[in-house]
Amino acid sequence: MKKYAEMTKAELQAELELVEKQYEALKDQHLSLNMARGKPGKEQLDMVSDIAEVLKADSDYMCDGIDARNYGNLEGLPSCRKLFADVLGVQPENVFIGGSASLQLMYDTIAKCYTHGRVMSDKPWGRYDVVKWLCPAPGYDRHFKVSETFGMQMITVPMTPTGPDMDVVEELIRDPEVRGMWCVPKYSNPDGIIYSEETIRRIASMKPAAKDFLLMWDNAYCIHEFFGDYVPFPDILGECAKYGNEDMVFEFASTSKITFPGAGVSVFACSVRNMDYMKKLLGAQIISYDKVNQLRHIRYFKDRDGLLALMKKHAGILGPKFRCVLDALDREIAPLGIAEWQRPNGGYFVSVNTMPGIAKATWQLCKEAGLTMTGAGATFPYGKDPKDSNMRVAPSLPPIEQLEKAMEIYCVSMRLAALRKLLAA
Amino acid sequence: MKKYAEMTKAELQAELELVEKQYEALKDQHLSLNMARGKPGKEQLDMVSDIAEVLKADSDYMCDGIDARNYGNLEGLPSCRKLFADVLGVQPENVFIGGSASLQLMYDTIAKCYTHGRVMSDKPWGRYDVVKWLCPAPGYDRHFKVSETFGMQMITVPMTPTGPDMDVVEELIRDPEVRGMWCVPKYSNPDGIIYSEETIRRIASMKPAAKDFLLMWDNAYCIHEFFGDYVPFPDILGECAKYGNEDMVFEFASTSKITFPGAGVSVFACSVRNMDYMKKLLGAQIISYDKVNQLRHIRYFKDRDGLLALMKKHAGILGPKFRCVLDALDREIAPLGIAEWQRPNGGYFVSVNTMPGIAKATWQLCKEAGLTMTGAGATFPYGKDPKDSNMRVAPSLPPIEQLEKAMEIYCVSMRLAALRKLLAA
Numbered sequence: 001m002k003k004y005a006e007m008t009k010a011e012l013q014a015e016l017e018l019v020e021k022q023y024e025a026l027k028d029q030h031l032s033l034n035m036a037r038g039k040p041g042k043e044q045l046d047m048v049s050d051i052a053e054v055l056k057a058d059s060d061y062m063c064d065g066i067d068a069r070n071y072g073n074l075e076g077l078p079s080c081r082k083l084f085a086d087v088l089g090v091q092p093e094n095v096f097i098g099g100s101a102s103l104q105l106m107y108d109t110i111a112k113c114y115t116h117g118r119v120m121s122d123k124p125w126g127r128y129d130v131v132k133w134l135c136p137a138p139g140y141d142r143h144f145k146v147s148e149t150f151g152m153q154m155i156t157v158p159m160t161p162t163g164p165d166m167d168v169v170e171e172l173i174r175d176p177e178v179r180g181m182w183c184v185p186k187y188s189n190p191d192g193i194i195y196s197e198e199t200i201r202r203i204a205s206m207k208p209a210a211k212d213f214l215l216m217w218d219n220a221y222c223i224h225e226f227f228g229d230y231v232p233f234p235d236i237l238g239e240c241a242k243y244g245n246e247d248m249v250f251e252f253a254s255t256s257k258i259t260f261p262g263a264g265v266s267v268f269a270c271s272v273r274n275m276d277y278m279k280k281l282l283g284a285q286i287i288s289y290d291k292v293n294q295l296r297h298i299r300y301f302k303d304r305d306g307l308l309a310l311m312k313k314h315a316g317i318l319g320p321k322f323r324c325v326l327d328a329l330d331r332e333i334a335p336l337g338i339a340e341w342q343r344p345n346g347g348y349f350v351s352v353n354t355m356p357g358i359a360k361a362t363w364q365l366c367k368e369a370g371l372t373m374t375g376a377g378a379t380f381p382y383g384k385d386p387k388d389s390n391m392r393v394a395p396s397l398p399p400i401e402q403l404e405k406a407m408e409i410y411c412v413s414m415r416l417a418a419l420r421k422l423l424a425a
Numbered sequence: 426m427k428k429y430a431e432m433t434k435a436e437l438q439a440e441l442e443l444v445e446k447q448y449e450a451l452k453d454q455h456l457s458l459n460m461a462r463g464k465p466g467k468e469q470l471d472m473v474s475d476i477a478e479v480l481k482a483d484s485d486y487m488c489d490g491i492d493a494r495n496y497g498n499l500e501g502l503p504s505c506r507k508l509f510a511d512v513l514g515v516q517p518e519n520v521f522i523g524g525s526a527s528l529q530l531m532y533d534t535i536a537k538c539y540t541h542g543r544v545m546s547d548k549p550w551g552r553y554d555v556v557k558w559l560c561p562a563p564g565y566d567r568h569f570k571v572s573e574t575f576g577m578q579m580i581t582v583p584m585t586p587t588g589p590d591m592d593v594v595e596e597l598i599r600d601p602e603v604r605g606m607w608c609v610p611k612y613s614n615p616d617g618i619i620y621s622e623e624t625i626r627r628i629a630s631m632k633p634a635a636k637d638f639l640l641m642w643d644n645a646y647c648i649h650e651f652f653g654d655y656v657p658f659p660d661i662l663g664e665c666a667k668y669g670n671e672d673m674v675f676e677f678a679s680t681s682k683i684t685f686p687g688a689g690v691s692v693f694a695c696s697v698r699n700m701d702y703m704k705k706l707l708g709a710q711i712i713s714y715d716k717v718n719q720l721r722h723i724r725y726f727k728d729r730d731g732l733l734a735l736m737k738k739h740a741g742i743l744g745p746k747f748r749c750v751l752d753a754l755d756r757e758i759a760p761l762g763i764a765e766w767q768r769p770n771g772g773y774f775v776s777v778n779t780m781p782g783i784a785k786a787t788w789q790l791c792k793e794a795g796l797t798m799t800g801a802g803a804t805f806p807y808g809k810d811p812k813d814s815n816m817r818v819a820p821s822l823p824p825i826e827q828l829e830k831a832m833e834i835y836c837v838s839m840r841l842a843a844l845r846k847l848l849a850a
Contacts, residue, residue, distance in 0.1 A: 037496065045494040046483045056478075058471045069470040071462065071686040099524045100715040107710040114540050115551060115575065126540060126551035142712070149709035150540065261496040263717040284574035285532040287567070290525040290715065292688040 003337035004418055016419040022412050023369065031370035033406040038189075038348035039397040040257055043317050048259045048310070054299035055292070063298065068291040074283055075275075076267075080294040084267045086304040087223060088251060089235035094269045096278065099289045102254035102266035106216060107146050109250050109268065112281050113179075113214060114150055119277035120247060121212040125150075125179065134172060134181035136164035138351055138379035138390045140189040143182040143218070147381070154381035157181075159188070163195035166202040173208035180214035186233050187221035190351040190379055190392035192344020194231065204239035206248070215240070215249040222253055223311050225346040226318040230308055237269060246271040255297060257348065258310065265290075265297050321395040321403055325350050328407035338418040350393040351379070358417040359388045365413035371406050428762035429843055441844040447837050448794065456795035458831040463614075463773035464822040465682055468742050473684045473735070479724035480717070488723065493716040499708055500700075501692075505719040509692045511729040512648060513676060514660035519694045521703065524714045527679035527691035531641060532571050534675055534693065537706050538604075538639060539575055544702035545672060546637040550575075550604065559597060559606035561589035563776055563804035563815045565614040568607040568643065572806070579806035582606075584613070588620035591627040598633035605639035611658050612646035615776040615804055615817035617769020619656065629664035631673070640665070640674040647678055648736050650771040651743040655733055662694060671696040680722060682773065683735065690715075690722050746820040746828055750775050753832035763843040775818040776804070783842040784813045790838035796831050 007015065055061060061068045064078040075081065076097025085092040098105040114126040125131050133152040135144060136159050147154050155172060158165045172178055185195045203215065217236050225231060240249045255264030270278065301307045326343060333339050339354040354362060359376035366373050374392040377385040395403055432440065480486060486493045489503040500506065501522025510517040523530040539551040550556050558577040560569060561584050572579050580597060583590045597603055608628065610620040628640065642661050650656060665674045680689030695703065726732045751768060758764050766777040779787060784801035791798050799817040802810040820828055
């Protein structure tokens with residue numbers, strides 16, 4: 001197969017007629033498929049549903065001398081703090097166990113900046129006319145939505161194969177109105193990139209002009225390998241502390257992609273100074289989070305090794321799905337030279353960069369053929385991808401036979417969009 | 426027994442010597458008792474712990490065609506919305522199911538006023554220098570803490586036997602800086618008062634100067650009778666709508682005192698206009714709340730009748746505890762004329778008003794004898810009871826034999842504080 005860029009107009013025209021026929025044939029199947037969100041598939045959920053069985057007798061609800069069924073222990077059950085401290089490589093005193101969603105903890109952390117300010121802030125951020133925020137992109141659309149809902153001025157930072165472009169970051173943080181930054185350090189959403197040691201060192205040692213700069217370290221995929229062995233990651237709290245930046249960072253994680261999405265437990269980790277401050281503020285918001293669910297997780301996993309063992313089982317389900325996506329792209333798209341993509345070993349996404357100007361059109365063609373993809377542009381601040389190129393493929397939800405069909409639609413749609421674009425040029 | 430106020434100085438002195446001996450004898454028992462918070466007792470928790478058993482097979486997790494284990498349905502499972510709509514007397518479309526704590530929903534509702542404003546606001550409340558708030562008192566300390574954390578200027582409204590003093594309220598809401606009000610309409614915390622029909626009509630028909638006035642209707646004890654039959658309550662959304670005030674009110678409830686405190690489900694109910702607005706804002710905060718826990722509650726209760734049947738069982742445990750408190754007060758305190766108290770049929774508290782100036786001293790004496798009570802003053806804004814008189818007794822947590830001992834300490838402490846006060850006068 002020839003690259004599209006090397007085809008003559010006549011060859012492109014012939015290819016277009018062929019691909020249009022393929023597309024119409026797929027459309028005629030009236031499918032309804034979804035690769036839009038990082039939702040675990042049913043097989044993954046079934047695999048962990050025995051977590052419901054760990055609490056039976058009344059005495060099962062006692063943990064650390066605490067009745068998990070009653071009010072109290074705002075910061076979470078000690079055993080649960082220990083479990084996640086071991087996962088994140090921090091101390092239990094650095095860990096706060098929240099509700100069923102780390103997104104809510106992230107939102108709350110930023111909301112409190114706006115209503116109260118950070119522990120070292122001069123005033124609540126709601127009192128500033130402008131709050132600027134660094135958004136490495138492509139990035140996680142829900143992070144950007146949080147920034148957007150608070151009216152932040154989002155500044156796009158390019159992603160490199162080793163993480164955010166730190167030359168750009170180091171320049172931008174000289175502006176005292178730049179008050180924070182989103183990061184997904186391991187298997188970044190959507191690129192699946194692991195930040196390099198050098199990138200992490202440069203982030204941890206930043207000296208932002210804003211003294212209340214907030215590093216939002218969303219370690220959503222910290223133990224989420226689907227190919228190969230577990231990859232260790234540095235403890236960002238410790239890294240920041242090396243440079244006197246221990247109060248700069250909040251780290252987040254959850255079991256949404258370990259047990260149940262939106263029904264697991266979430267955590268943040270931070271310095272003791274931040275913890276004391278957050279506990280004071282959170283104490284006005286809630287008496288205590290759901291400790292019964294915390295207890296289910298403690299009993300089910302027992303320790304970090306128990307968690308890592310389960311993640312191997314998730315990999316057994318997710319690995320073949322990612323293989324399916326990558327194989328289809330390698331087979332159908334690579335020879336045509338109309339897109340490039342990352343080859344992650346973990347996380348929940350494959351990030352595809354099409355030739356400029358066809359992501360939206362590809363998305364639309366997919367939709368019309370019954371395949372819902374993440375909105376083109378969603379991986380950029382304000383939903384605007386300047387190149388109209390990045391597309392996030394989320395292979396986790398569909399069963400493998402549906403996934404094959406979905407990738408057929410996706411590849412044919414992308415070819416069609418590329419051909420139309422090239423022929424219109 | 427003579428009333429203390431009618432005793433001569435010599436009689437008071439003799440009584441003091443007697444009561445001091447009783448107090449010292451109690452202190453020598455080195456007890457550790459707690460009547461501080463409205464925590465359900467172990468017997469209540471054990472009674473509902475079989476809720477863990479309702480989800481067993483993978484297929485059990487399907488509800489309304491939705492897999493409760495996965496992301497989605499921000500506003501909650503339809504069946505769960507229906508269940509609470511039936512309890513509150515509203516439509517399912519008016520009901521939003523939140524996480525494990527209604528306090529968090531209340532906090533979030535007010536936090537969004539500060540960061541975004543209400544749907545009809547001119548600007549976020551964080552942009553105002555002053556936000557005033559009406560606090561019927563005695564009231565719920567955690568409500569007042571929410572107001573305090575946002576820097577509201579709290580204005581105390583006296584409670585009457587039929588609810589907040591509406592003459593005072595109607596005068597205060599003429600101030601456009603007064604933007605809201607806390608209410609616990611059924612078995613108010615701590616008084617256990619049910620707002621009268623007339624009070625509710627006057628609240629629902631208010632015409633506050635602030636167009637974004639927020640009526641926070643915390644129906645925490647809406648089905649929480651411990652003596653006698655279930656008492657119906659009016660639907661506040663419908664009442665407000667009668668007067669064109671449908672967007673003024675948010676109603677809150679939870680199962681914290683039905684299943685597990687801090688591990689149940691919480692709800693708010695509001696107009697469709699408010700719901701659309703809140704869903705837009707909450708959609709930036711969370712993908713979906715814990716639907717697995719929602720499903721447990723649906724399966725466990727089935728419908729409103731199921732809930733009411735369980736509340737009868739709670740009454741079987743709580744009724745004797747409240748009887749114990751009231752009997753002790755009737756026996757030990759009533760003849761002395763040093764306090765008065767409410768006689769609620771539901772809720773979680775007995776509100777005691779001592780003679781002025783001895784609540785703090787009574788609290789301190791209790792503490793030194795090993796009994797923790799709700800802080801004196803906690804039932805008033807800023808923790809300041811102008812008469813130093815109101816004390817909240819929470820009989821739910823201790824087993825009945827401990828409760829008898831706790832009431833012994835409480836009554837002796839109050840007598841001692843009264844005698845010292847009278848003799849110092």
